[in-house]
Amino acid sequence: MLSHGHRHERLADQIRIEVAEMIEGELRDPRIGFATVTGVELSPDLRHARVRVSGTGAEEGETLAGLSSAAGYVRREIGSRLRLRRAPEIVFELDRGVEGMERVQKLLDEIKREG
Numbered sequence: 001m002l003s004h005g006h007r008h009e010r011l012a013d014q015i016r017i018e019v020a021e022m023i024e025g026e027l028r029d030p031r032i033g034f035a036t037v038t039g040v041e042l043s044p045d046l047r048h049a050r051v052r053v054s055g056t057g058a059e060e061g062e063t064l065a066g067l068s069s070a071a072g073y074v075r076r077e078i079g080s081r082l083r084l085r086r087a088p089e090i091v092f093e094l095d096r097g098v099e100g101m102e103r104v105q106k107l108l109d110e111i112k113r114e115g
Helices: 004-025 057-069 071-081 096-114
Strands: 036-042 048-054 089-094
Touching: 004 036, 004 048, 004 071, 048 057, 057 071, 057 089, 071 089
Parallel strands: 048 089
Antiparallel strands: 036 048
């Protein structure tokens, strides 16, 4: 029998994959630019999912607005594709961690060139 934690992780990963596929091929909102799904955090009761995305530069706000307006569609599709009795409420948020990692990498590259 699977532990509760493992089921949580597996479902979060399935949601991450499905949302990434929807962003890549189905969502037609012109505000949604290049966006990468970096993670999904599920609430303990599985009723809420925070989908973290990283976008490109200045369009991040527009991308987030486009994704937020598509949240209902994404929720319905997740429920249908994963055969969930109750699909979690989807909330999109920007993942600032990727930006931080990129900034650190650039600094490290500069140090290497100077040294």
